[in-house]
Amino acid sequence: MEQRNGFMGHFQYCLSGHPTLPCNVLKFKSTTIMLDCGLDMTSTLNFLPLPLVQSPRLSSLPGWSLKDGNAFLDKELKECSGHVFVDSVPEFCLPETELIDLSTVDVILISNYHCMMALPYITEHTGFTGTVYATEPTVQIGRLLMEELVNFIERVPKAQSASLWKNKDIQRLLPSPLKDAVEVSTWRRCYTMQEVNSALSKIQLVGYSQKIELFGAVQVTPLSSGYALGSSNWIIQSHYEKVSYVSGSSLLTTHPQPMDQASLKNSDVLILTGLTQIPTANPDGMVGEFCSNLALTVRNGGNVLVPCYPSGVIYDLLECLYQYIDSAGLSSIPFYFISPVANSSLEFSQIFAEWLCHNKQTKVYLPEPPFPHAEVAVNMLTQDVSLSLLINTLHFQYGAQFIVYFCFIDWLIQTNKLKHYPSIHGDFSNDFRQPCVVFTGHPSLRFGDVVHFMELWGKSSLNTVIFTEPDFSYLEALAPYQPLAMKCVYCPIDTRLNFIQVSKLLKEVQPLHVVCPEQYTQPPPAQSHRMDLMVDCQPPAMSYRRAEVLALPFKRRYEKIEIMPELADSLVPMEIKPGISLATVSAVLRTKDNKHVLQPPPRPTQPTGGKKRKRASDDIPDCKVLKPLLSGSIPVDQFVQTLEKHGFSDIKVEDTAKGHIVLLQEAETLIQIEEDSTHIICDDDEVLRVRLRDLVLKFLQKF
């Protein structure tokens, strides 16, 4: 049973202005749902790098002083190659916390591991008491990213925390980009491992297509989004309303499971975030560019530095490089992967290796060729019956490539093609051989082992740094290292949807409305003529920006109501038109946990005369005896005949725009018959009116 529901609005609170690091809160039905909590780390570009090894260059930078020579900020701000940097522990720009009371958030839905980096700030400091939902790979890899971040920052303790420069009056006097940095007062230092663990403990694991009920009102479902291991889009729906939340998604066939597009159909609103940050660069071309530059450098005796996260694009690169290194004559070049979590990042593959009995292992690790086709590897793996169940589950959830991929990474390590170390200290310094290729973090070049390699290799033009992560402007990232002799190559690899793919997707799933960050509704500022680089849909997409509240446009406003069986039994439907029956119902509407149920009305209280105490349910007021409902229409000719039979004469019928007027001239009475009403207008003659009323009622059905 449906009930029109006009009293409930749906809103989106936009807490992040970053289109690929979204954080939105959706008030949908009676639930408050946070969609992702991305952390904008571009703020760290304003800070000096944290060197792992004492850097004479960085420690001797001059303090910055105002034009008038005032040097009160020289402890906080340092000048380096014409730029001014904050000399302090790097800080991050959090999602908006003032727009909505975050303690009221019921659930947080995470779409991929890049979009959960602000989680500890939300779950640990806002009074949040709800649940976080995410898939297992998202949580595992998200944990690695957080661990790495904490480790990078904590292992280079810096006593100083700069705050003077954040004063609004002072900030105004600073040079760009510090002057233009937004919301600096809300910037926060990195969280601790304890906070990370606590935040992660609030996560409940979900699998693709699993339906999760929220308070009976709303159902949420993660769908494969094809972007990264475990990445998901979310469906948030009630019985009559459906919101699709499309975050980082990809149509490229790499290791994750393909994007589920069909389930996004029939949405009232589709919230679109996480499109490619480099819409003009095709990932395939960029991977080619990456390989070419890498090969050219090492052939020339130079080293290659690839700043990266410990998971994500690095997987794709390793896969492509593997196919390329031998053919390009690079098999003797060592590849190093340095990350405090390198070991854990490869955990999956090691677990797989342990699971496999010895002879299977030798089969899988046949050196030539390791895994030409996905099926081969999976077939080998599934020969072991005890494993097949687990593998099938993973296979089903995350695709065959998922398994093959980890076996491949493990193979790289087993065959010593990829060497991994937690840090530049320890074993690495013994094994280190040049020329080589180093994959290490952090892509911002402000902390992590990459800082050391920038200092070490920056002076030689033989070396190359290749930027593949699209999250940071490479020029800004390089600013504190200038002047730089090493070659810099920008090969951003972003496999997320581009605007052509979005346009096809929207045509395919046809949402009634699209909601997206304002950046997607106009061409990029640097290419204002590229009308193809924006979301093009009808009706035009609704856009949002940071700290905005958006009323979501829902057209359908119905609720589902259940009728108790005994009440349904008591109904007597009457067919008023072929196929349409009506029945009156007297009942009590009971609403609990957002479910609405019609129950039979309480029986009229019997005058028992006993002295029982009244129960709470008896408080419901007695139902009054209801007048019957009428339906049908009055055929004027027959009505006039009936009137004549009952002795009325001198009857005149006039046609009006809405029906007829029957005039009883003698009685000075008129009966106005319209489609949805009949009026008897007589001169204070109640007897006559009742007589006429009864005659009218003869033509109508009652129930």
Place this chain on the structure above:
Amino acid sequence: MDPECARLLPALCAVLADPRQPVADDTCLEKLLDWFKAVTEAGSSLLLLQEHPCLVELLFHALRAQDLSPRTLSFALRLAGVFAAQENCFQHLQGDPSLFVASAAGQLLVHILDLAMREPAEGRVCPQAWDWPVCARKIVCHLEDCLRSDAAPRVTQALHVLTTTFGHCHGLWTQGLWVQLSPLVACLLEKDPMPAPHTLVDLLLSVARSSVPSSDPGLWETVAQTLSRLSPTQAGPLAAGILKLQDCPQALRIQAFNVLLQPLACVLEAATQAPATPGLLEGAAGDLMAVDTLPPSKSACVGLLCSALAHLELLQPLPQRPSPWPQAPLLAAAVTILRFCNGSAAPSSEAGGRLCTMLVGCVRVQRAALDFLGVLSQGLGPQELVTQVFAVLLEYLMSPDSSPMVLKKAFQATLRWLLSSAMPPGCCDLEPCAQLVLGELLAMLQKRLCSPCWEVRDSGLEFLTQVTRHWGGQASFRQVLLASELPELTRQLLQDPESYVRASAVAAVGQLSSWGLLAAPSSPEQPAIPQETPLEALLLILTTDSEGFPRRAVMRVFTEWLRDGHAEVAEDPERFVAQVLRAAGKDGDWEVRVQGLELALVFLERLLGPRGSSAAAPPSVTARALRALCQVQLFEFAFRSLFDCDRPVAQKSCDLLLFLRATATPPGSPQEAGDRPNVASVEAALRRWRAGEQGQPLGELAPEAILAVLRSMDLEALRDTLAKSSDHVERSPQSLLQDMLATVGVLGDNEADCY
């Protein structure tokens, strides 16, 4: 017809007429038809039909039978066309749903019409319709009915027949036919929508190429109207056809040219900031140029642009191309299109923005525009435009987003522009602008040679080979190249996993080495490591590479090195030739062996003078040459090749030996008296080789013995035998008829088995 074929023919006709006997395949029937054509051309077809009544029976049967397969029916019709007989049974056939039958029926109609009209037309200028033979009147009547019909397939068929008629029949009667039918065609042109526009265009062009325009100037009027009525996409082929005509009114040519230019003018307009910039269609109506005239859908717009570019590309080199040729605006348009495609052009209007959205990243347009740009290098252009051309080509060559195919086209266009920028033409000095470009190109090439995509490495190497061929001697080019990683990268690519790339690397190494550009790098820090020489490296490929392409490439390079006197080869040419021939002789790839003979021929020419010169070499030269040839074991190689199972190898060897014999033993030269050299062992070996026993070596040979063997061999007869295709026996009509009957015979046996 030879008696054996005549004997087989009735059986074959019976088989063809029997629907239960499946005909082997279309190729048999095609071959059979070819043979009949040859037979009728050689003699009277009437006689042929009289002598072989089975043929007439087959034709009669084909026209009556209901259950004949379409391929047999089509064959019978075409055969009838060949004999130009059976003129009355065509009409009900023409609407056959089978495309082959309809087409054959159409052709038959044309033949009959031609045959019928030829006779009465003789001696008259142009017979009037009432003079036409009954048969011709019937056909024309049928065509008129079709043209008036509302059924599109009937109209199309009639148009096809007319197109063929005006294309193949050159009698004056065709003028009368046009007078008769042109009002009906004009009616079709006025219909909205126009039926079968492509076929109408074909017809108009066919008529325009015939003798009709000389008698009916009104035709041009019709063509002009059609040109303006057709959509831009439909008008393209008509416009291109008009411009290729040798003779047509200038106004029509201008109109046609404008049709082709219009899409490009729209593109130019879409990118033009200031309206005053001279466009492509100066003087034409302004609204013609509006960007809005481009089709709104992406596929239609892309199709229109690509076809306009392709038409203009074909037109550019023709002598009858429009003059003046708007070289500068065309260059600007090509550059603009390429810029729209890579997103670097800023549109000047909203419509331009839509165009930009449609073209961005469109590989099809990129390819067409790059081809067109390459062709435009044949003309000059203002310096600033040429600079833009190089700039956009560099953008494409450097962009990671260029697809391998686009990249290849960009390389080709760049090479053409570099060649046309030589100053003066043909000289190896480049204009300063091109000089600069070349420097940037080489830097870009380094990266391309490291590409993970083999197609990119391959086209990069091809480009390097070409630029080195042209500018390898130029000082500044040499300087830039030697300072780069290119020589070393090229050398490394000899080990590329992809055989095509290895082949291209071989060619590039050959070219670089020819110009002395592969010298091992040596610097104080890096003392030169003794590397294998290019010759050694290529010899290794020749003897060990598992794929044919790289080995063939090595042979081509070696031949070139020998011809051009490559330094390393010139040190000891005999040793070089001996090594190469030994390897080529053992090669399993016949192209490598043919190339080996080519190299041997070059060696011969070095010793004896070029082929074609009639003068025989002086005896002393001959003697020295023969000694050298024996030393490098050229004869062993050549004689073995003579009996090679692959015909081209044997032919090449035969040519080589004939040349040698002609030069070394000119006719009338005195046979050396006295002791004749003992050639028995040589001849015995040759006999064994001919019989397929290749193991026996020839052993040491004296020059005299060689000459004696050469004299004794009937090389001319061998050459004639080899000149016939290897399957000449199998190709005879007799063999064809036997084969067809044999197939059926097998079926017949099976059928018998069933009972």
